[in-house]
Amino acid sequence: MNRRENLLQHIEIGSLLDSSLEKMLANKFQNAKIAILVDDNTHEYCLEFLITNFSQLSNAEIIQIPSGEESKDLEICVQIWEALTDYRFGKKDLLINLGGGMITDLGGFVASVYKRGISFVNIPTSLLAMVDAGIGGKNGVDFKGIKNQLGCIQFTEHTFVDESFLQTLPEIEIKNGFAEIIKHALIADDKLWKVIREGNGNTEINSDLINRSIQIKMEIVERDPLETGQRKLLNFGHTIGHGLEGAFLEINPISHGHAVAIGMIGEAYISMKVGLLNEDDFNEIKCLIFAIYPNVKFSEPLKKEILNFIYQDKKNQMNKINCTLLKGIGVASFDNYIEEELLVETLNYLETL
Ligand SMILES: NC(=O)c1ccc[n+]([C@@H]2O[C@H](COP(=O)([O-])OP(=O)(O)OC[C@H]3O[C@@H](n4cnc5c(N)ncnc54)[C@H](O)[C@@H]3O)[C@@H](O)[C@H]2O)c1
Numbered sequence: 325m326n327r328r329e330n331l332l333q334h335i336e337i338g339s340l341l342d343s344s345l346e347k348m349l350a351n352k353f354q355n356a357k358i359a360i361l362v363d364d365n366t367h368e369y370c371l372e373f374l375i376t377n378f379s380q381l382s383n384a385e386i387i388q389i390p391s392g393e394e395s396k397d398l399e400i401c402v403q404i405w406e407a408l409t410d411y412r413f414g415k416k417d418l419l420i421n422l423g424g425g426m427i428t429d430l431g432g433f434v435a436s437v438y439k440r441g442i443s444f445v446n447i448p449t450s451l452l453a454m455v456d457a458g459i460g461g462k463n464g465v466d467f468k469g470i471k472n473q474l475g476c477i478q479f480t481e482h483t484f485v486d487e488s489f490l491q492t493l494p495e496i497e498i499k500n501g502f503a504e505i506i507k508h509a510l511i512a513d514d515k516l517w518k519v520i521r522e523g524n525g526n527t528e529i530n531s532d533l534i535n536r537s538i539q540i541k542m543e544i545v546e547r548d549p550l551e552t553g554q555r556k557l558l559n560f561g562h563t564i565g566h567g568l569e570g571a572f573l574e575i576n577p578i579s580h581g582h583a584v585a586i587g588m589i590g591e592a593y594i595s596m597k598v599g600l601l602n603e604d605d606f607n608e609i610k611c612l613i614f615a616i617y618p619n620v621k622f623s624e625p626l627k628k629e630i631l632n633f634i635y636q637d638k639k640n641q642m643n644k645i646n647c648t649l650l651k652g653i654g655v656a657s658f659d660n661y662i663e664e665e666l667l668v669e670t671l672n673y674l675e676t677l
Contacts, residue, residue, distance in 0.1 A: 334483065335459055335483045335484075336482070337485040337531075337535060338486065339488065340377070340486040340488075341377060343486070345484055349378060349381070350380065353380070353417075357385070357414075358380070358384040358385070358419075359384060359386070359408065359417075359420070360387070360422055361387045361389070361404065361420065362388050362422050362427065363389055363427055365391045365423075366427065367388045369489075369492040370492070371422060384420070387404055389404070389430075392577075393426055393573065396426050396429055396466050397466060398465055400465075401430065401465060404430075405438055408438055413442065415439050415442060417442055418443050418481070419431055419435040419445075420444070420445045421444060421446045422447045422449060424449060424450030424452060424453045424497070425452050427449075428448055428457050428463075429475070432464075433464050433474070433476060435463075436463055444481060445480055445484070446482075446484075448485060449493070450490075450500070450501055451497065451500070451502065451505075452500055453501075454490075455504050456504040456537075458485070459541060460541055460542070460545045461477045461545065462475065463476055466570075469633075471566045471570050472638075477549065477550055487529075487531060487534060497579075499617065502616065503580075503582065503585040503617070504537070504584065505533055506585070506613070507561055507588060508536075508541060509653075509654070510650060510654065511557045511558070511648070511656035512543075513536065513654050514653050514654030515654075517654060521608070525612065525615030525616050554658065557656045560588060560648040561584040561585070561590075562587060563645065564630075564634065564670070564671075564674075565580070565584035565585075565587025566583070566587070566633060567633040567634040567637075568630060570630075570633035571629040571630045572620070582617050582620070586617065586620050588609065589610050589613050589677075590674055591647055591650070593606065593610075593670050594647060594667075595650040597669075598660070598666075600649050601651065605652060605653050619674070622671075627675075634667065641661075644661040645661065645664070646661055646662075647661075
């Protein structure tokens with residue numbers, strides 16, 4: 325069991341059966357009401373393991389919502405708040421979020437707002453949630469098509485990362501989560517990048533990749549939990565990525581990881597254009613990402629939509645686009661303000677690939 329603890333966050337990586345979950349339920353939540361939030365898939369594939377192995381969860385209320393990003397929506401929050409109210413949940417009760425990033429983002433937001441905040445535990449079941457969404461305290465929902473437009477930073481009571489949930493995760497979702505591992509390597513760890521590069525497009529997962537990825541994210545979050553500075557490094561690939569994800573959401577949704585992967589090529593291209601990244605490194609990044617993910621094609625009207633979504637990015641200031649860029653492989657810099665012309669040039673470039 326690899327345990328990382330600090331003031332803000334408790335994360336355990338390893339089998340849930342060897343974790344402190346049982347003790348925590350028996351001690352801190354002995355007399356608490358417990359609800360488990362799942363989507364259709366985690367209801368089918370992950371829930372039984374939890375309720376059969378942890379006796380205190382056998383009577384938990386189960387709140388099931390449809391799978392998919394469309395559920396990361398205020399209307400679904402309202403339904404969950406109604407259910408918690410009907411169950412007479414109080415300040416001392418507990419919400420367990422069992423699922424991918426959609427569930428951990430939404431469930432964390434629901435719990436943080438209900439009665440000004442109740443405890444919640446994340447048990448991430450997708451790769452993306454294990455290495456990124458389920459850790460680090462960012463919660464929220466999409467609003468008016470804009471990613472994470474409403475949300476808060478609130479840390480979990482505890483997060484349990486148990487890789488065995490990945491056994492039922494579709495291959496395409498492994499690739500989706502792999503993008504965030506690539507991001508962590510590019511912004512902070514050239515050795516991890518070399519390991520990934522040697523795989524030459526192979527996205528096979530092992531504990532080392534998961535552990536190292538979580539470690540990188542948590543080291544950055546611990547230094548800047550409220551994202552006043554360094555935490556923005558974690559947004560590499562996400563300025564363009566969120567633009568793509570938002571623009572495609574209504575017509576032909578693409579996964580978060582796929583959007584971020586193409587976003588990373590775009591933002592590495594910008595890094596090269598402004599003289600921070602050399603051409604060889606840029607080409608290496610582009611080749612590796614394209615060995616895993618297909619490019620995304622968009623029409624001229626959709627390009628305008630992508631730009632509109634990029635202008636909604638929370639990091640922007642005074643209508644200037646704020647981008648995290650690479651200074652090399654494993655080294656990033658935040659708060660770079662980009663001219664719209666360069667962004668348009670980058671979208672045009674992505675189209676040619
Ligand atoms: N809070 C953060 O810091 C942060 C960071 C990165 C991404 N995110 C958010 O995370 C979300 C994406 O997360 P995601 O990719 O996990 O999406 P997701 O939660 O929609 O999961 C992807 C799919 O996998 C299914 N699934 C999950 N676990 C499974 C399992 N063990 N077996 C079978 N199927 C399973 C889900 O039902 C879903 O169909 C986006 O909304 C993104 O904005 C948040």
